[in-house]
Amino acid sequence: MAFSNDQSRRVRSAVVVVLLIAVISIAAVVLFGGVPAAPKGDAPAGSAQRHAGVQQEGQADGHTMADVDASYGAAAQQLRAKYDANPADPSTLLNLANGYFDWGATAMTHTQGAEDEQHVTDLFNEAIGYYDRYLAExxxxxxxxxxxxVSIFYAGDRAKAVDTLExxxxxxxxxxxAWANLGMFYEADGRVEDARTAYGRAIEADAQNTYNARAYAQQRLDALDGAPAGSSER
Structure with missing residues (x-):
């Protein structure tokens, strides 16, 4: 179930949402508790609007945005009540932040228009708020x-997300x-050479693949091999 202790125990920051960026698109693969894992959904790097064919693929699991919200929403309500009863419990606060992150990431694969896209943005903004509170403490x-x-990135402020990880x-x-996700940000913005550099640093920093950052970064470097070099300037 989303927002559970089991969910919080997994290593989240090893490229938290595994993003496979193919030239101009981002594919999000999300671990989902209450509803079976959603299939890959591509979104153009320069737009929040998904292609019609990809929208159909995102719905291939048979679940709707309402199903996603029902699963995560009920769990979120329970966890908020738990936090309100004991605001000194940091694990509950972090579970809320992580849970809203996962809710937003899963909702991304079920969007069907501007209203759904705004809903996704709202969910990531909720995650940001809880992360802010957790980090303050x-x-x-x-x-x-x-x-x-990463939440800032998916809430739509890509420049701030890049600045934050830089x-x-x-x-x-x-x-x-941090390097692996920064590489993903650069790649999504077409900064291919900067992405290559960041992925290389991820491989060096996570030499034992403790966070799966090395494996992800190597995968992206392999995919970028032969791709046209992009400017490293914003």
Whole structure:
């Protein structure tokens, strides 16, 4: 079930939503608790609007946005009640942040128009709010900082997301998931050479593949091999 303790125990920041960017599109593969895992859904890098064919693929699991919301929404309500009863429990606060992240990521694969896309943005903004509260109480949580940056990216402020992870790696160059997600941000924005550099740093930082950042970064470098070099300028 979403928002569960089992969910919070998994390593989240190893490229939290596994993104397979094919030239101009992003495919999100999401682990989903209450509803079976949704299939890949492609979104053009420069637009939140999905192609019609991809929308159909995103619905191939037989579930609708209403199903997604029913599963995550009920669990979120229970967890909010738990947090309200004991706001000193940091694990519940982090579960809320992570749960809204997963809710938004899963909802991305079930969008069918502007209203659904705004709903996804709202969910990621909820995640950001809970990450902010968690980090205010527990500064220095690397995984939460990276997950927050990814939430910002999917809430639509790509420039801020890039700035956030660039500042992170400038202060701490040894956390592989930060480099891997920064590479994903660059690749989505067409900054291919910057993406290659970031993926290379992810491989170095996560040499033992502890966070799956090395495997993901190598996958992306292999996919980029032979791709036209992009400008490293914004």
């Amino acid at each position: 527990h500064p220095g949580s690397k995984s939460a900082e990276v997950d927050r940056a 500042a992170f790696v400038a202060a701490d160059a040894d956390f592989g998931p």
